Amino acid sequence: MTARLPLFPLGTVLFPGLVLPLHIFEPRYRSLVRDLIDLPADQTREFGVVAIKSGWEVQSTGPGGLTAGGSLTLYEVGCTAEVRTVTEHPDGRFDLVTVGRRRFRTKQLVDDPAPYLVADVELLSEPTGDEQLAERLSTTVLDLFQRYITMMRQQTPEVGEQLPDRPGVLSYLVAASAVLPLEDRQRLLAADDTVRRLRAERTLLRREVTLLNRLRAVPAPLGDLTSPASPN
Structure with missing residues (x-):
């Protein structure tokens, strides 16, 4: 399924x-936001969030992503x-609370x-893959993630009843909450199905738990990273 979306690089x-609050101050x-507000009441107010590899202004399409003119x-x-x-706000700025809805691949x-940027996109489905394998992987990932959270917080949190056990939901929560480089997060978002995402998370969490065991250090407070606010 294809759609035309305004794009918001971040x-x-x-x-x-996942929830994403935004503070909007740049004129474009x-x-x-004003165009979204002006949509009919029965139409979804939705735009596309795409992660920035580097630079500031997009002009054309190239291999591996949208490539820039200017940078x-x-x-x-x-x-x-x-x-x-x-x-x-009285000066024309906006504060938004948005929620991630569906993945897409930018076509052009x-x-x-x-x-602002506008693109034709392909809306991506959310296949699970082998459902029995997804269930087994989710059990392993959930256990690793609980250990990871405990080590990140340097205490034993009461998280057992707070984490989802549905494989797809769990896979996105782990991807959003773990302290990972942007490249790792992007690979998790782009995974073809839940099984592939959970497999990758199993590997990443094992790596992170091993590092934390060795270093006994916390790179950043977990709570600061689960709901990223962004200026534009």
Whole structure:
């Protein structure tokens, strides 16, 4: 299924089901918010979030992502953000609360009079893969993630009843919550199915737990990374 979406490049990866607050101050993205507000009441207020590889301004399409004229490269796979609340400030800035909704692959940028990027995208399905394998992997990943959280917080948190056991939901929660480089997060977002994502997370969590065991150090507070706020 294809769609046409406004794009919002960010220095983070958004996952389905995860909350992303945004503070909008740049004129082009103020215009994007106003255009979303003006949509009919029965239409979803949604735009595409794509992670930035490097640079600032996109012009054309190239291998491995959207490549820049002037200097920006974007990853091809992103996630739509559905606007849940909008707060407008007297000076024209906006605060948004958005929720990741569905993954997409950017096909091409389109010529559009809007001041922000607009692209034709392919909306991606959410296949599980082998369901029995997904269940087994989710059990292992859940155990590793609980150990990881315990080590990151340097205490024993009460997390057993707070984490989902549905493989797909768990896979995105782990991807969004673990302290991972942007490249690792992007690979998890782009995984073809839940089984592949859980397999990758099993490997990544084993790596992180091993490192934490060796270093006995916490790189950053976990709570600061689970709901990234971003200026634009």
